[in-house]
Amino acid sequence: MDCDLVIVGGGGAGLRAALAATLADPGLDIVLVSKVVPMRSHTVAAEGGAAAVLRDDDSFAQHFDDTVSGGEWLCDQRAVEAFVAACPQELIQLERWGCPWSRQDDGRVQTRFFGGMRVQRTWFAADRTGFHMLHTLFQTSLRHPSIRRHDEFFCTDLLVDEHGLAGVLGVDIARGTPVLYRARAAVLATGGAGRVYAHNTNAGIVTGEGMALAAVHGVALRDLEFVQWHPTALPGSGILITEGCRGEGGLLLNAEGRRYLQDYDLGPPDPWPRPRAMELGPRDRLSQAFWHEDRARRTVTTPQGSAVLLDLRHLGAERLAERLPMISEVARRFLGIDPVTTPIPVRPAVHYTMGGVATGLDGATALPGLFAAGECASTGIHGANRLGSNSLAELLVFGRAAGEAAAAWSRNAPSAAGGSLLREAQARAGQAYALLAEGHQAGRPRVAELRTAMHAAMEDGVGIFRDAEGMQRACQALAELRARYRAGVALDDRSRSFNTEWLAAIELGHALQVAETIAHAALARRESRGAHRRRDAWSARDDANFLVHSLAYCDPQAAPRIEHVPVTLTRSAPGERSYGGAGARVALD
Amino acid sequence: MTDPETILIEVLRWHPDTPEAPWWQSYEVPYRADATLLEALQTIKDDLDGTLTFRWSCRMAICGSCGCMVNGRPELSCHLLLRDLAPGPVRLEPLAHFPVIRDLVIDQQDFLDKLPAVGAYLVPAEETEAAAAAPAAPSRQTPAQMADYYQYAQCINCLLCYSACPQYGLKPDFLGPAALALMARHDADSRDHGQAGRRAARDADTGVWDCTLVGHCTEVCPQGVDPARAINRNKTASARDYVFDLLLPGRRR
Ligand SMILES: Cc1cc2nc3c(=O)[nH]c(=O)nc-3n(C[C@H](O)[C@H](O)[C@H](O)COP(=O)(O)OP(=O)(O)OC[C@H]3O[C@@H](n4cnc5c(N)ncnc54)[C@H](O)[C@@H]3O)c2cc1C
Ligand code: SF4
Ligand code: FES
Numbered sequence: 001m002d003c004d005l006v007i008v009g010g011g012g013a014g015l016r017a018a019l020a021a022t023l024a025d026p027g028l029d030i031v032l033v034s035k036v037v038p039m040r041s042h043t044v045a046a047e048g049g050a051a052a053v054l055r056d057d058d059s060f061a062q063h064f065d066d067t068v069s070g071g072e073w074l075c076d077q078r079a080v081e082a083f084v085a086a087c088p089q090e091l092i093q094l095e096r097w098g099c100p101w102s103r104q105d106d107g108r109v110q111t112r113f114f115g116g117m118r119v120q121r122t123w124f125a126a127d128r129t130g131f132h133m134l135h136t137l138f139q140t141s142l143r144h145p146s147i148r149r150h151d152e153f154f155c156t157d158l159l160v161d162e163h164g165l166a167g168v169l170g171v172d173i174a175r176g177t178p179v180l181y182r183a184r185a186a187v188l189a190t191g192g193a194g195r196v197y198a199h200n201t202n203a204g205i206v207t208g209e210g211m212a213l214a215a216v217h218g219v220a221l222r223d224l225e226f227v228q229w230h231p232t233a234l235p236g237s238g239i240l241i242t243e244g245c246r247g248e249g250g251l252l253l254n255a256e257g258r259r260y261l262q263d264y265d266l267g268p269p270d271p272w273p274r275p276r277a278m279e280l281g282p283r284d285r286l287s288q289a290f291w292h293e294d295r296a297r298r299t300v301t302t303p304q305g306s307a308v309l310l311d312l313r314h315l316g317a318e319r320l321a322e323r324l325p326m327i328s329e330v331a332r333r334f335l336g337i338d339p340v341t342t343p344i345p346v347r348p349a350v351h352y353t354m355g356g357v358a359t360g361l362d363g364a365t366a367l368p369g370l371f372a373a374g375e376c377a378s379t380g381i382h383g384a385n386r387l388g389s390n391s392l393a394e395l396l397v398f399g400r401a402a403g404e405a406a407a408a409w410s411r412n413a414p415s416a417a418g419g420s421l422l423r424e425a426q427a428r429a430g431q432a433y434a435l436l437a438e439g440h441q442a443g444r445p446r447v448a449e450l451r452t453a454m455h456a457a458m459e460d461g462v463g464i465f466r467d468a469e470g471m472q473r474a475c476q477a478l479a480e481l482r483a484r485y486r487a488g489v490a491l492d493d494r495s496r497s498f499n500t501e502w503l504a505a506i507e508l509g510h511a512l513q514v515a516e517t518i519a520h521a522a523l524a525r526r527e528s529r530g531a532h533r534r535r536d537a538w539s540a541r542d543d544a545n546f547l548v549h550s551l552a553y554c555d556p557q558a559a560p561r562i563e564h565v566p567v568t569l570t571r572s573a574p575g576e577r578s579y580g581g582a583g584a585r586v587a588l589d
Numbered sequence: 590m591t592d593p594e595t596i597l598i599e600v601l602r603w604h605p606d607t608p609e610a611p612w613w614q615s616y617e618v619p620y621r622a623d624a625t626l627l628e629a630l631q632t633i634k635d636d637l638d639g640t641l642t643f644r645w646s647c648r649m650a651i652c653g654s655c656g657c658m659v660n661g662r663p664e665l666s667c668h669l670l671l672r673d674l675a676p677g678p679v680r681l682e683p684l685a686h687f688p689v690i691r692d693l694v695i696d697q698q699d700f701l702d703k704l705p706a707v708g709a710y711l712v713p714a715e716e717t718e719a720a721a722a723a724p725a726a727p728s729r730q731t732p733a734q735m736a737d738y739y740q741y742a743q744c745i746n747c748l749l750c751y752s753a754c755p756q757y758g759l760k761p762d763f764l765g766p767a768a769l770a771l772m773a774r775h776d777a778d779s780r781d782h783g784q785a786g787r788r789a790a791r792d793a794d795t796g797v798w799d800c801t802l803v804g805h806c807t808e809v810c811p812q813g814v815d816p817a818r819a820i821n822r823n824k825t826a827s828a829r830d831y832v833f834d835l836l837l838p839g840r841r842r
Contacts, residue, residue, distance in 0.1 A: 036644075037697065039746055040652040095727040098711030098778065100735060100742055107729030131651055132742065139710035139771075151701070174690050203646040236623075239649050303623065330649065333668065334623075448635035492639030497605050498691040501639040 003029045003148075004410045006168045006181045007403075008155045008210065009189030010038030012130070012392065013374025015137035016090075016399030017187045017363075018147045021407040028407055030147050031181055033170055035205060035503075037151045039138045042191050042203040043395065046130020047242035047326065049122035050392035052087035054111055058119040060084045065572065067390060070116040070282050071354075071383020072530040073547065073574040074223070074567055079379045081570060082361050083390075083397055090396035091123050099136040100125050102323075112323075113247040113586075114388045116282035116579070118275045120586075122389040127242050127326045133392060153179060154503055155209065157428045158186070159421060160217050163414045164368030166421055169429055173503065176496025178429040182421070184413030185369050185406040188214060189399065192353040192375040196515040198455035200350040201233050201240040210376035212510035214357045215517070215554035219365045220563075222378040222549050223355030224514070225522035226531045228386055229464050230351035231286035234334060236304030238349040241327055243388045246279040248323050251311040252286075253343065254298040260308070264289040265578075271585030281579045284385040284531040287348040291464045300345060307345035316340070348464060352391065354382040354531065355521075358551060363402025369409060373402035380549065380568070384530020436502050439491025446490050447505050453481055454508075454515055462519050467536040471523040478516040479559060485512055486557075517560045521550045524562040543574050596620045596671055597678035598629060600641065602692050611689075615678070616641075620671055626679065627655055627667040642692040650811060653747035657693045658682040663749035663809050685752040686761070700748055703764055707790050709771040712783030734779040741774035741819050743812040750806035750816050756799060763799045764790065766806035766816030773819035776826070788830065797823045 005021055007014050010032055018032050034041065053063050063084040068075045095101055095109070101123050102110040111120040125132035141147050152173040159167035159180070168181045190210025194202030215221050231252075232241045246252070249272070254260040259269045259278065266281040266289070273280065290308060293299055299306035312320060317340045320328050324339075331337045331344050356378040363371040363379075374395045381394060461474025485508065493501040527542035528534045548564035555561070595617045603611040616637055618629045627648055633641050643666070644654040650668040657666055660680050687695035750766035751757050757765045764772075772791060775781050791797055800820045807817040 036646060036652075036654065037701065037746075040646050040654050042647070042652075044652050044745075045647045045649060092725070092727050096713045096780075098713075098775070098780065100739060101727070103730055103732050103735060105732060107731040107734070109727050128651070128743075131745070135742075136711075139704070142705045142710050143712075174696075203652065204648065205646050237648065326651075333650075334625075334670075446635070446639070493642075495604065495606050495640075498642055498694050500642055501634070 001179065002182045003031045004183060004185065005030045005406055006183045006186040007032045007189060008168060008186060009041070009191065009374065010034030010036070010149070011041035011189060011191055011374060012043040012134055012137060012395035013399035014038070014187065014189030015134070015141055016396050017189055017373055017403030017406070019137065019141060019144065020400040020403030022144045022146045024404045025407045025411065026146060028146060028410065031150055032147055033150045033153045033155055033168070033181070035152065035154045035173065038141070038149070039135055041134060042206050043130045043134045045203055045240070046133070046392055047127045047240060048114060048244035048247070049112060049124035049129045049389045050091055050133065051114065051117065051121050051387070051389040052091045052123060052393055053084065053121060054088060054109060054123065055119060055121070058121055062119060063087070063121060066117050067381065067387055068383070068572045069575070069577050070387040071385050072541070072577055073572070074383035074529060074549070076380025076568045077570040077572060078568050079361055079381045083381045083394065086397040087393045090393065090400065094133060094136055094396065097136050097140045099132050102126055112244060113273065113275055113280055115243050115246065115280050115286070116276060116387045117389070122247065124244060127244050127324045130392060154506070155213065156432045156506060158213055158217055158370070159425055159428070160367065161421060165370045167425065169425060171432065174498055176499055178433070180422070180425045183410065185410035186371065187363065187402050187406050188357060188370070188372040188376055189374045190376045193511065193514045194350045194353065196454060196511050196518070197350040197458045199233070199459065200238050201230055202351070207507040207511045208514035209507060209510040210372065211357055212513040214365060214367070214370065214372065215513060215552070216556060217367055218553065219367050219370065220358045220551040220553055221355060221517055222358040222380070222551055223521070224353065224518045224552060225525050225550060226354035226382070226384050227350055227462070227518060228283055228352040228354060228531050229287035229348040231283055231290060231348050232310055232346040233349035233351070235302045235307050235345060235347050237334065239330060239334060240351070241310060241330070241344060241346050242324070245310060245312055245324060245327060248315055248319065249273050250279060250315070252279050253309045253311055254293050255300045256298060260293050260298065261286065261289055264292070266580040268580070271583070274583040274585055277580045277583060282385055282387065284533070285579065287464050288533055290348050302345050305347060307347045309343035310346045311343040312339045313341060313343065352386055354378070354384065354386050361401060362405035363398055364405060369413060371402040371406045373399045384532060432506055435489070435505055436491065436494055436499070438488055439494050439502070441488060444488045444490035445484060447501065447508055450481055450485060450489065451508055454478065454512060457481070458515055458518070462522050465533050465535045466522055467534060468523065471519055474519040475516065475523060475559065478512060478519055482512050482516060485509055513554060517552045517554060520560050520562055521552050524550060547574060592622055593620050593676050596629070596675060598633070599678050599680045600692065601682040602641070603689055604691055620675065622670070622672040622675070624671050625667050626659065626669040626671065626674065629671060630666060642694055644694055651745060653745035656684050656747045656749050656752070658685055658752065663752035665747060665749070665811050668811055684748060686754070686758045687748070687751070697748060699761065700746070700751065700765070700768065703768040704771065707764055707768045707772040708783050708787040709768065709775065710783070711775055711778060711781050712786065713780065714782055728780055730779055737779070738774045738777035741770045741777070741814060744770055744774070744814045745812055747811065749809045749811065753805035753809040755803055755805070756801055760799065762795045764795055766820065767814070769797060769800070769823060770814050770816040770819040773823050776823070791823055792827050797827055
């Protein structure tokens with residue numbers, strides 16, 4: 001089928017891109033392809049909030065400084081400048097479209113504290129911010145029939161010719177038939193890759209295809225070694241307990257009842273609450289502190305592993321019901337615990353990929369016509385550690401930028417490619433169908449077996465703390481897994497209609513590519529910074545040699561090649577990253 | 590009582606590519622009190638039978654993917670603990686009243702088509718193009734104004750209410766509980782200017798008047814949306830508009 005612009009992904013970034021493209025150019029024929037109906041996308045699970053300067057005591061300079069120091073100076077500062085300046089306008093736009101932001105008594109938008117942010121900068125819609133943002137964007141998209149939705153279509157590959165992007169290949173999930181979208185512009189908005197780890201906060205669909213799709217066609221993946229562990233997820237399931245809990249004044253206690261963060265350069269504990277200290281420190285530091293407490297056996301034991309305690313009791317029933325209703329329900333339902341009377345056991349879980357497909361500020365990648373936005377992309381704003389609530393804002397700011405740039409590109413693009421493209425499409429689609437046709441052959445591993453082995457390799461070698469030996473072990477294991485995958489997987493299901501086992505096998509191939517890239521990028525960074533923390537000879541930050549982004553170039557058969565390029569600095573020289581210290585108690589209203 | 594080792598899960602299966610009629614299949618799954626029903630289905634898929642087909646994603650009751658009939662009642666499989674289903678057996682069927690695509694996967698297109706039909710989106714005030722492109726400040730809305738619609742804005746589109754609604758079962762073109770709740774959600778928002786556009790759908794014979802006030806929708810809703818109340822509210826509004834239209838001819842639409 002022919003169209004002007006294909007958007008792959010119906011989460012926050014994809015929907016914002018589609019809206020921006022159609023508002024910029026209402027005549028454009030846009031197809032929005034998503035493997036789930038858009039409002040089921042992972043953005044729906046985001047709880048805590050979205051950052052934008054709103055209050056009088058805040059400024060763009062402060063949002064910039066918090067973001068850049070939070071990312072330990074690996075942030076691309078030009079991108080951060082553009083980002084912080086665009087956030088307020090985007091959140092206001094969402095308000096215009098109906099997002100029910102939580103309000104103050106006089107009707108103004110309410111904001112809350114988030115980790116690493118010095119001002120109450122995070123807009124929220126109770127603890128269902130992503131849900132409300134996603135439904136608002138989805139509902140608004142219903143007003144624009146020029147956005148044609150292909151719900152439950154799965155993208156398997158891109159098509160490229162001498163002019164650049166020429167199309168996107170997919171599968172109609174219900175029928176199992178191949179689809180070719182011929183277009184000169186595409187936006188990847190496929191989300192992160194948290195599911196390459198065993199313990200993660202992500203939805204089942206967050207398997208990293210977008211990154212792998214671009215990488216297969218020579219586009220670099222940037223800064224993939226930076227994987228964020230969220231310090232407060234439920235043991236076992238990984239279900240997230242939002243940072244908003246600590247933004248509302250929640251405490252973290254070890255098995256001895258001590259606010260242990262004071263022992264990790266985040267104290268003193270009082271006065272509380274106060275920004276950028278203790279429980280409101282950044283996620284990398286909190287997850288690393290857990291790791292030490294666990295080694296020192298100061299954690300509590302649960303049936304699903306060790307944990308520390310998130311204490312919300314002092315907030316009281318009324319505030320919990322108003323500000324954190326979903327968290328309260330999750331604790332009651334899944335743990336049988338009432339947070340009004342009992343602390344919630346929590347531990348770190350993989351949450352977010354700071355890196356992704358390398359793009360400019362307009363979402364453009366090195367492949368002409370291919371754009372990327374949202375968690376699958378790397379504009380460079382998060383550096384070595386993302387601050388909570390910057391991501392939801394990013395979806396809007398850079399989703400819009402990519403949508404507008406892709407719309408402009410498609411207007412002036414070369415005409416659609418000809419017959420040779422069709423042959424190329426058939427050949428490439430054939431690979432996915434071969435997986436299906438050959439799935440009955442004896443001796444092949446099940447999808448779940450390879451997936452479990454990938455999880456084990458990542459948890460073992462590329463965890464919260466890393467060393468050369470472990471990372472090498474992971475690289476080796478992942479290379480072997482990819483080789484086994486290429487030799488074929490076993491499928492019970494070789495029918496076409498809604499074959500989710502087959503789709504999981506395709507996802508696994510992409511996930512293995514992303515996992516191997518994370519491991520190699522991590523091994524190549526011989527320093528410690530943000531979420532990349534080593535316990536071998538490279539346990540310190542090294543600005544002289546490693547104030548650089550990593551760029552990974554992937555190979556379908558071999559290990560990725562890693563290069564390093566300098567970070568763009570504009571007005572903040574690398575400095576000491578300090579949290580905690582003295583400070584005044586702030587009133588939470 | 591000691592925990593059982595396993596729990597029996599029976600699934601009503603159907604595959605469009607085979608001529609066979611729907612059939613029941615049983616799976617014996619390891620039992621863990623704190624495992625969810627969704628986790629049990631995943632165990633089947635991963636280890637026992639890769640052909641069993643169901644939707645899921647968030648596994649935290651917010652994406653609305655995983656609805657199915659559990660022992661005859663519409664539920665989210667990620668929201669039910671095996672503890673509450675022991676000792677079993679647990680009988681699973683696709684959500685009632687929808688065409689089935691395969692096994693527990695139903696066709697949700699009818700609902701997706703109803704969303705634009707009821708105007709399930711906010712219509713902002715007319716703005717100059719410049720102001721619309723770069724809005725300067727958020728509009729104000731007090732917590733009391735929010736309370737007017739907030740409950741209806743919690744709908745995750747999981748469709749459990751449609752499976753519980755006898756009227757939808759008899760008459761599939763009835764707009765149904767969630768769509769009408771979303772209509773009410775937008776009508777009741779102080780920022781909305783789209784009420785007039787929604788009236789036709791509301792007052793049509795597939796709209797609010799089709800509801801026979803059984804109220805099962807509200808009982809099964811996992812998010813406390815209370816579609817029955819939303820529909821009732823719209824009936825009141827519909828009746829009021831009707832009376833006004835009689836008194837003030839020419840006002841209508
Ligand atoms: C539990 C949780 C809570 C969070 N809370 C916050 C928060 O409070 N604040 C904050 O700023 N950030 C938060 N984040 C991070 C933030 O939610 C995500 O980074 C963001 O939602 C990602 O949005 P996205 O649009 O990039 O991707 P997603 O919302 O993940 O959407 C990806 C889309 O791509 C589609 N897709 C993927 N692969 C394919 C394919 N092969 N073919 C077709 N379609 C495909 C999917 O169907 C989906 O529509 C949270 C994350 C998690 C896990
Ligand atoms: S009203 Fe309730 S039951 Fe119906 S779709 Fe919405 S959330 Fe689900
Ligand atoms: S998996 Fe998302 S609602 Fe159950």
